[in-house]
Amino acid sequence: MKREELLRILEETGALLKGHFQLSSGRHSEAYVQCAQILQYPWYLDKFCTALANLFNDREIDLIIAPAMGGVLISNGVGRALKKRAIFTERENGQMRLRRNFYIQPGEKVLIVEDVVTTGKSVREVMEVVRNLSGKIVGIGSFIDRSGGKADFDGVKFKALLTLDLKTYMPEECPFCKAGVAVTKPGSRFINR
Template sequence: MTSDDVLAIFRKAGAYLEGHFILTSGLRSPVFLQKARVFMHADLTEELCRALAKRIEDALGTRPDYVVGPAVGGLIPAYETSRHLKVPAIWVEREAGVFRLRRFEIEPGAKIVIVEDIVTTGLSIRETIECMRGLGAEVLAAACIIDRSAGKADVGVPLIALAEYEVPAYPADALPPELAAIPPVKPGSRSL
């Protein structure tokens, strides 16, 4: 599956939005990839996550013990990707603003892959890595459906992306005039 194939699925689902968006990272962008509109279609989600699972297996040459998703955005892709890898899916949740593994236990030395929906700066993955390493897990890699940074985000482990798509993103105080003229909306889930 190519990056163009992935973006075609987002367009088909009405998930490729244009306007002025406040991203989870706090940056502003003229494009928002609303993965929830893709994830509401089980067939499209299955197609993307099957391809991501294959990409993970090809990159690692092995299967992890667990797939870990950062809540809320990573829950669905982590679950569906884990189904194709035939390993359990677990997730971290924010507790007092910090990711914690609240509902599950893992054994020290467990090999994990973090699966995220869309990466811009990689902050959620880095926070998940910190949580998992604190529990003694070995983080083999992180994976995402779309890497909005086109390989520029440093997540601290190898990042396996199904698609790379660089979309401009700006600090709020450095917006181009055409973007500043549009009222911003914040469709992400970081505060959840």
């Protein structure tokens, strides 16, 4: 998929929002990517998942894994495109875990997928789960890299369909806060800083 098509779909589905947002990291931004808006259109979801799978068709992969909640459908879609088993992690008492009798065999080659990577916290938590179960991480993919290409996963190859360099600010430096603009907190979790 070309950048222009990806941006068109993000805008068409309402997945790219403009305003004043507090991100899960605690930082503030003038833009927020809400990939759940794409997930409600199965034809776009299939298109994004197939394109993401194609970024990794040069890798030997046994298993696709993603963090819940947004990653559940993405893991399934990429798994369908690659014809591989697909599972997800969940938070239990604040800790990322495998549940529902999901498993990773020692030595299985694992692709981690995500909707949006900003700081990479959720991906790193999934990496820890995979490594603790002796899986081998062969790649990390996301629909959107909003880190501006700065995300680093300990040398594991990271690929995204679209990289966005969206400015973020610490709350005390945020120009929208200084201007008195109300903040929206659309994320599913927040980190205390």
